[in-house]
Amino acid sequence: MRRISRLARVAVGVASLALAATACGGTSTGSDSGGGDGKEAKGLAIAYDIGGKGDQSFNDAAYAGLQRAEKKYGYKSADIEPTEGETDADKEQRLASLAKQGYNPVIGVGFAYGPAMEAVAAKYPDTTFGIVDSVVEGENVASLVFAEHEASYLAGVAAAKATKTKTVGFVGGVDVPLIHKFQAGFEQGVKDTDPKVKVISQYLTQTAEEGGFSSPDKGRAAAEGQIEKKADVVYQAAGLSGQGVIEAAAKAGVWAIGVDSDQYKQEALAAYKDHILTSATKDIDGAVYALAESVQDGKPLSGVRTFDLKSDGVGLSDSNPKFAQIAGAQDAVAKAKEGIVAGTIKVRSE
Known part of the structure; x- marks a missing residue:
């Protein structure tokens, strides 16, 4: 289900968290499209929920959205695996690191990232954050939730x-x-x-x-x-x-x-x-892509965005x-x- 044109017109919410490779043993992947000058453009970053990439379900759907955005906009993206036994402080550190590195938007995949995102989003008002399956208050946060x-x-x-x-x-x-x-x-x-x-x-x-x-x-x-x-x-x-x-x-x-x-x-x-x-x-793929698209268009989504049957979410x-x-x-x-x-x-x- 990839109905982005409809998703852009409906209130839709996805929450995702990004984890930085420099913290707590996380690993990231991405493509370099910056022309070799060492200052490649950076775009979407996501942090996976428990289970990580390869679950053939929730996390992989988010990754599909990242791949679409990366292909469309030709920027460097990042996707980060969770670590066993991580704390909210670990998540907060990773989100902050991604924002500092210039990734935008930064998405946490899963409700577990709520407390960390609430703390970090307030510190980086120029970065758009997204969270899948949870609601986080903040002018620069899009809460992407589903029916x-x-x-x-x-x-x-x-x-x-x-x-x-x-x-x-x-x-x-x-x-x-x-x-x-x-x-x-x-x-x-x-x-x-x-x-x-x-x-x-x-x-x-x-x-x-x-x-x-x-x-x-x-x-x-x-x-x-x-x-x-x-x-x-x-x-x-x-x-x-x-x-x-x-x-x-x-x-x-x-x-x-x-x-x-x-x-x-x-x-x-x-x-x-x-x-x-x-x-x-659940069109997690579409929600992740829609948030990335909104940032590129200069009109970043924010607030609660709900995917339901009526919107094909x-x-x-x-x-x-x-x-x-x-x-x-x-x-x-x-x-x-x-x-x-x-x-x-x-x-x-x-």
Whole structure:
């Protein structure tokens, strides 16, 4: 979903944090387009959430936005990996370092960067900051948030149509309000479609530090447990841990539902794609690019910017041709989307 022209017209919010390579062992990548004079132009910088690049989901979607901006504007960008056990002070130091180096905008990918961004943005008023999945106050901060519950509702509709055992599962990475939105929308979508379908829900950890977003083995074990309880569709909102959920579903011959990116198309998951029924997507790619574009245009976005179904900021993928073979699934999803956009279906966020 790359509808930038529409995103530029709607209130959309993404929060991302940038980490500097010079602090706490982070590493950065970028392209030099400055003509060899040592003063290359610098543009967008992002700092990944837990799980880092290669999660085939949340972080990789942000990286796709960075790549688009880098290609369009020909400047040097930076993308920084998180480090294990890092503190808010570590994050604050990295953000400040990126701002000092001249990167603009600086985006933190994930709600964990909220406190650090609030502190740093006030110190660097000439730099535009962005944060994905959280709201940070500041005249130079764009809070890029998403209606995850709406996309998850559609995933619930699809799951209810696909299940044969009348049991489906939800695996959340960490027990936090953001992931509660995914669970709430999914459960409502399932029950509104077929009240007889049972939903088994589970969180991998209570805190991110325990590895809920970065442990495929935890995701695999959780999915295996749900499958043993007859779940034949498992929806995951668990970052890198979700790869374990998808693997377990594929090996058991049941359906997995991806998240954030269209995971059917992810190369690293190609061995399992026939079992990825669909994905509840968030246009993080588009949001990151839109913020970079606004800075280049001299009209940087700020405030809360919300991606929802109406703006095509979230949605449900249909890349797997097998999805079309599920009786009534496509029609049910289309009808549900129409109802949500029209306001006749109110989706819970908790």
